[in-house]
Amino acid sequence: MMLKTGVVSALLLLGACLGLLGAAAEEIIVGKNITEDARWTADNTYLLTEQIYVKEPAELYIEPGVTVKAETFDSRGYTTALIINSGATIRAMGTRDAPITFSANQPPEAMQNARGLWGGIIVLGRAPTNKGASDAIEGLSNATFGGTDPDDSSGEIHYTRIWHGGAELWRANEINGLTFGGVGRATKVDHVEVAFNYDDGIEFFGGTVDLKYVSLLCNGDDSLDADEGYQGRVQYLLVVLCKDIAVGDDSLTDHAFEMDNNGKDYTASPRSHPIISHATLLGPGSSKDGCDRKVKHSKMAHFREGLGGTFANMIVAHSPAGFMFEHFQDAGAANFTQGLSVSGSGNEAFPDFLYLSPSNVLFNVDDAVHSESDIEPPTIQYISQDPQLANVDPCVDGREDADLFDPRPAAGSPAFSDLDDTLSDDPFFDKVGFKGAFNSSDLWIAGWTWWADQGKLPQTQQETAADDAAEGGVTDGEGTSAATPHTRPASLMAFMLTSVALVIGMKAVI
Ligand SMILES: *[C@@H]1O[C@H](CO)[C@@H](O)[C@H](O)[C@H]1NC(C)=O
Ligand SMILES: *[C@@H]1O[C@H](CO)[C@@H](O)[C@H](O)[C@H]1NC(C)=O
Numbered sequence: 420m421m422l423k424t425g426v427v428s429a430l431l432l433l434g435a436c437l438g439l440l441g442a443a444a445e446e447i448i449v450g451k452n453i454t455e456d457a458r459w460t461a462d463n464t465y466l467l468t469e470q471i472y473v474k475e476p477a478e479l480y481i482e483p484g485v486t487v488k489a490e491t492f493d494s495r496g497y498t499t500a501l502i503i504n505s506g507a508t509i510r511a512m513g514t515r516d517a518p519i520t521f522s523a524n525q526p527p528e529a530m531q532n533a534r535g536l537w538g539g540i541i542v543l544g545r546a547p548t549n550k551g552a553s554d555a556i557e558g559l560s561n562a563t564f565g566g567t568d569p570d571d572s573s574g575e576i577h578y579t580r581i582w583h584g585g586a587e588l589w590r591a592n593e594i595n596g597l598t599f600g601g602v603g604r605a606t607k608v609d610h611v612e613v614a615f616n617y618d619d620g621i622e623f624f625g626g627t628v629d630l631k632y633v634s635l636l637c638n639g640d641d642s643l644d645a646d647e648g649y650q651g652r653v654q655y656l657l658v659v660l661c662k663d664i665a666v667g668d669d670s671l672t673d674h675a676f677e678m679d680n681n682g683k684d685y686t687a688s689p690r691s692h693p694i695i696s697h698a699t700l701l702g703p704g705s706s707k708d709g710c711d712r713k714v715k716h717s718k719m720a721h722f723r724e725g726l727g728g729t730f731a732n733m734i735v736a737h738s739p740a741g742f743m744f745e746h747f748q749d750a751g752a753a754n755f756t757q758g759l760s761v762s763g764s765g766n767e768a769f770p771d772f773l774y775l776s777p778s779n780v781l782f783n784v785d786d787a788v789h790s791e792s793d794i795e796p797p798t799i800q801y802i803s804q805d806p807q808l809a810n811v812d813p814c815v816d817g818r819e820d821a822d823l824f825d826p827r828p829a830a831g832s833p834a835f836s837d838l839d840d841t842l843s844d845d846p847f848f849d850k851v852g853f854k855g856a857f858n859s860s861d862l863w864i865a866g867w868t869w870w871a872d873q874g875k876l877p878q879t880q881q882e883t884a885a886d887d888a889a890e891g892g893v894t895d896g897e898g899t900s901a902a903t904p905h906t907r908p909a910s911l912m913a914f915m916l917t918s919v920a921l922v923i924g925m926k927a928v929i
């Protein structure tokens with residue numbers, strides 16, 4: 420513990436000496452709940468040592484570029500976490516060039532592809548759930564959520580990445596990377612990434628919060644989980660499932676989506692009705708790909724117990740199975756349809772249907788619908804053409820270990836035809852001319868995601884290499900021109916890796 424803190428301080432000191440992190444970089448230990456407005460500033464690093472609650476009516480403001488590290492366990496032996504109580508506010512104000520990072524307090528080499536090194540972030544609010552107003556997060560003291568205000572605000576989260584978390588919060592109860600409990604739609608969330616979480620990536624317990632530009636990568640359980648009456652909207656979602664990893668008795672890598680309404684009462688109101696458009700869901704490989712991996716559940720989407728919803732403009736690729744329907748026969752199951760003509764306002768008026776667009780693309784998916792089901796599995800319509808994504812081959816050592824990743828479709832891809840305009844009346848959704856999360860130009864994961872930091876995105880890698888050459892192999896984090904702002908985090912990471920090696924090397928000598 421002392422040694423790690425020492426390394427971090429030494430690293431910060433070194434960074435400060437080189438003018439990288441400013442003059443007065445400090446490691447601030449966050450060991451007390453936040454009960455008054457607080458601001459975390461980019462010149463410091465913050466170390467979570469406890470489960471930290473931001474309590475009503477306090478606001479936690481996090482500046483662009485802040486790094487938050489967390490110990491694995493708190494002083495009681497439970498995992499660390501940041502919990503934003505109902506009535507409290509988070510403002511995580513990252514930008515593409517200065518994202519906010521939540522990660523573990525470990526050296527980079529110990530974190531590479533590792534999961535469960537700390538807990539996660541839990542945001543709570545007073546929007547409706549179908550479990551009443553006194554729902555609570557199990558394993559936490561007094562973390563109640565839910566209420567009657569769909570327009571509630573818990574603040575805003577922009578350009579924030581949450582990595583390597585998901586440690587056990589409570590007996591056999593791991594924590595999601597980002598949990599939203601009863602969070603209302605006045606909360607603004609865009610550009611968030613959860614990568615290498617042990618449990619789910621993002622989970623919604625009820626609520627109405629909308630998300631745009633979401634990256635979910637290599638999470639151990641479901642990537643996006645919704646239940647208890649979640650009624651929000653999601654546009655531009657990238658899910659990448661990774662190769663299977665066994666950790667102890669657990670076989671990791673689960674579904675891209677696992678969603679239900681309420682396991683005890685399938686008709687509970689409000690009914691879960693996520694509206695998801697423009698998703699690219701990349702599975703772990705299929706027999707059509709020639710690398711059918713033995714993953715835990717092998718279906719991309721698991722729809723259960725009374726789920727409604729709208730799933731349109733999706734590209735789903737590389738998986739043994741596409742969709743699984745479970746517990747749909749019982750009373751109250753939502754009507755499955757591929758033919759409803761629904762409008763945005765109609766979704767709220769008639770929530771009790773599950774609409775899967777017939778123009779979703781399913782490519783190299785062995786079975787579109789998984790055969791085990793307690794309803795006669797519907798025969799679904801979809802488009803089976805190759806979406807021609809630039810560089811997403813799951814067989815290259817699981818994709819996440821490959822040198823390059825690029826999920827943009829080539830010109831002429833079926834991503835650009837037969838668009839589903841079911842949601843054209845809903846002002847939340849941008850009207851764009853493609854399916855999946857990306858068009859052929861805007862690689863919105865550049866600059867701020869794990870992919871960018873690892874130098875796996877095409878431009879980033881080339882430009883970083885050019886920067887390195889121009890600067891004699893030393894990057895100073897400011898060496899990128901205005902035309903290539905997204906290269907900075909990659910350079911920064913390379914610099915920090917070098918610095919850690921340097922510091923460790925120095926320690927060894929001392
Ligand atoms: C923080 O608040 C929680 C919930 O109210 C409480 O259980 C915990 O003891 C508090 N932690 C500290 C360090 O005061
Ligand atoms: C638990 O929450 C309730 C309702 O917000 C509050 O009245 C009570 O004081 C809290 N108890 C603790 C121990 O924090």
Ligand SMILES: *[C@@H]1O[C@H](CO)[C@@H](O)[C@H](O)[C@H]1NC(C)=O
Binds near residue numbers: 754
């Ligand atoms: C399903 O549709 C039928 C007729 O189209 C309707 O009678 C029934 O109420 C619907 N069920 C639900 C749960 O919406």
Ligand SMILES: *[C@@H]1O[C@H](CO)[C@@H](O)[C@H](O)[C@H]1NC(C)=O
Binds near residue numbers: 860
């Ligand atoms: C590409 O998609 C983005 C949304 O991610 C949109 O803002 C942009 O206008 C699109 N560009 C083209 C050329 O379609």
